[in-house]
Amino acid sequence: GAGVSQSPSNKVTEKGKDVELRCDPISGHTALYWYRQRLGQGLEFLIYFQGNSAPDKSGLPSDRFSAERTGESVSTLTIQRTQQEDSAVYLCASSAPFWGQPQHFGDGTRLSIL
Amino acid sequence: AQKITQTQPGMFVQEKEAVTLDCTYDTSDPSYGLFWYKQPSSGEMIFLIYQGSYDQQNATEGRYSLNFQKARKSANLVISASQLGDSAMYFCAMIGGFKTIFGAGTRLFVKA
Numbered sequence: 495g496a497g498v499s500q501s502p503s504n505k506v507t508e509k510g511k512d513v514e515l516r517c518d519p520i521s522g523h524t525a526l527y528w529y530r531q532r533l534g535q536g537l538e539f540l541i542y543f544q545g546n547s548a549p550d551k552s553g554l555p556s557d558r559f560s561a562e563r564t565g566e567s568v569s570t571l572t573i574q575r576t577q578q579e580d581s582a583v584y585l586c587a588s589s590a591p592f593w594g595q596p597q598h599f600g601d602g603t604r605l606s607i608l
Numbered sequence: 609a610q611k612i613t614q615t616q617p618g619m620f621v622q623e624k625e626a627v628t629l630d631c632t633y634d635t636s637d638p639s640y641g642l643f644w645y646k647q648p649s650s651g652e653m654i655f656l657i658y659q660g661s662y663d664q665q666n667a668t669e670g671r672y673s674l675n676f677q678k679a680r681k682s683a684n685l686v687i688s689a690s691q692l693g694d695s696a697m698y699f700c701a702m703i704g705g706f707k708t709i710f711g712a713g714t715r716l717f718v719k720a
Contacts, residue, residue, distance in 0.1 A: 537710040538710075550707065
């Protein structure tokens with residue numbers, strides 16, 4: 495596709511369950527970013543991939559959060575043992591591998607923890 | 609540590625007038641980039657404009673311009689000739705090192 499694709503668009507799950515969110519970046523975009531946006535708030539940076547390498551994982555909120563990326567393609571963000579405070583929209587973005595290139599965002603996954 | 613501050617939670621502007629949205633930042637990296645994004649009520653993030661820390665001239669993109677004052681660490685967005693469709697949240701962001709930091713946003717209301 496032409497843009498960043500995220501799935502599912504909506505996810506409702508019970509507290510304590512694991513969830514996996516998927517991001518398919520724009521073809522050729524080596525940089526990939528995950529963000530969390532709580533209702534009415536700004537974007538919280540989670541993690542950045544250059545290729546399949548994540549040089550800095552300090553933005554992940556807790557050890558329940560993990561992310562991986564296959565080559566320069568799909569990335570998954572996994573949240574284990576979900577908590578109600580994990581409810582948010584999770585946004586993925588990708589950009590071309592040159593400094594100053596804008597990040598192109600997907601439509602996000604709206605995660606609701608019951 | 610990197611930090612982005614947007615001090616205006618909400619702004620009103622009359623249609624066809626210009627408006628300035630404030631953004632200040634803090635970083636110890638000599639090389640960084642500043643972005644502005646628009647987020648309408650539909651939730652999508654729309655890239656507006658980019659300024660690199662070494663760029664000598666202020667960036668412009670159509671009705672959007674970035675007033676970059678490096679010594680003051682500010683990167684204000686100027687929207688000229690506001691339109692009703694400009695009503696949205698606007699986020700300032702800074703990329704440096706391996707992180708991108710977003711401000712809390714400013715909600716702009718354009719009045720007819």
